[in-house]
Amino acid sequence: EVQPVESGGGLVQPGGSLRLSCAASGFTFSNYAMSWVRQAPGKGLEYVATISASGGDTYYADSVKGRFTISRDNSKNTLYLQVNTLRAEDTAVYFCAKDPTTATTGYFDSWGQGTLVTVSS
């Protein structure tokens, strides 16, 4: 079964940093683009970032560009999101999501359960 599992969330003060991880299993991780999508409490879905299968191409939402960095380690089947200079509005559940094809298509056929990031003093 395709099952991404996120970790690394928690309570952090404004201006702080975290590294989120997404461990993938059930598929050949290195063949697929991966993304992060977040959801603030009680709100809708917001795209955060995408990384191509090889890791050579990355894309970001304007709201996180320059503060967040998406990366991957294909030898460890793991996706990462380094989140820096956190703001209250970054409080959300962060989902990792898998692209359905070996190209970077942009929709998502498998999602993790999410990890909650809370930014508060």
Place this chain on the structure above:
Amino acid sequence: DIVMTQSPDSLAVSLGERATINCKSSQSVLYSSNNKNHLAWYQQKPGQPPKLLVYWASIRESGVPDRFSGSGSGTDFTLTISSLQAEDVAVYYCQHYRSTPITFGQGTRLEIK
């Protein structure tokens, strides 16, 4: 950025009746090079991650009941549930993937009348 606008924001439908959710994009999501509409629909139940229902605007994901169907082209799209079941209570989102950044609609909450 392409803005996705769903209507209505919430919807109450009787069991067994048809539910229709609309999604409008601020620019066409039809890509001329592949003649495909880069539009997906997701279902999200409380406490769960989103689940892919439809992609390329009208292709149903494997395992999704055939009462779910997607239609539309260009800037106007529809998700239809032909006969509402109790387990269909959820929030539904459209999403374009025509260009970066990807954007989602604001969501439509579907309830039982």
